[in-house]
Amino acid sequence: MDLLERLVTIFAHNGYIAVLIALLLCGAGIPIPEDITLVAGGVIAGLGYANVHVMAVVTIAGVLIGDVAMFGLGHHFGEHMLRWRPIALLMPPRRYAKMQDKFERYGNRLMFFARFLPGMRTAVYITAGATRRVTFMRFFMLDGLAALISVPFWVYLGYFGANRREWLGTWIRRGQSSLWVLAGLVVLGVLALWWYRRARKSQS
Template identity: 70%
Template sequence: MDLLQPLVIFFAEHGYLAVFVALLLCGFGLPLPEDITLIAGGIITGLGYGNAHGMVGVTLAGVLIGDASMFLLGHHYGPRILKWRLIAWLLPPARYAAVQRQFERYGNRLMFIARFLPGMRTAVFVTAGATHRVGFLRFLLLDGLAALISVPLWVYLGYLGAYRRAWLMAWIHRGQSSLWILSGVAAVVVLGLWWRHRRRQACRTAGCD
């Protein structure tokens, strides 16, 4: 939370572009909390330095372009990207193996879950691209659905708490818990739809009436 006030000041001085670039850097693995960046973007709109709905659009673009860039770099360069200094720092061999194990457990659904795992997003997206475990359009769909939950929540929370910092701090903690609940509900829905689709396919193959 110590970063919140400096980010608010910086974003208020430089506007939407600063928020957009900061979120791109978050996607590239910069050790800057994405959630706090989104909240700071929301706060400046509550203080009158922008429009909250416009900020949601800007932040969604920054988040998705950053995520997609890491996925596409991994997809283009494959395992060779692990030799890059920054990627090697973000994704050492042990962590790369751990992310692969998570893919074995959750499959492509990990693309959705990763958005709610601070510190894991970049590693998951690079690994997904490098191992060609998921196509780009499916990646974008799953990551985009998760972003549509998390990004507006943090931005509007910052907007509503611009002048009520104690209230905001309390709701940040509640919001983090709420995101886990929402992601769990969404994951259950996705799993249900996937199971229903697989069941229909099996039924067609077996010649069910």
């Protein structure tokens, strides 16, 4: 929770722009936990330093801009990016090969669920761009859907727990498993809607 308190202090003094910059740094692979950053944004809203709904929009924008930047760099520079020192440290050749293999096996599912896998997001998004097997629109839709699930979850968790730090700490620890459940329910809902529409079409 020490990191959370430090981020809350920084964000409370600098507002939305500090949250946005922090999320862009998270997207670039800087070792700042994105989930804690989002919670801190929610906490300052709960303490009255920001509007929580505006914060949700700002954080979704920050997350998506960071993700799109990594995808775009991968798409533009391809495997040449692996020679850049910061990228080489983040994703050495062996890890890049593993990511390629995962894309072969899981495809779209990997891009969607990467948002729920701390430590893998940046590597997945760079690989998605570098392999050039994924269109920008498909990447943006899958990543955007995942962000619409995960980002508000963390922001509103911070908002409701702003004055209940012990409760908040408990739910931060539970948060990742709760997100998996929420993501699974959304996926089931989408599949059920697809099946329902398909059944209606076959009857008409």
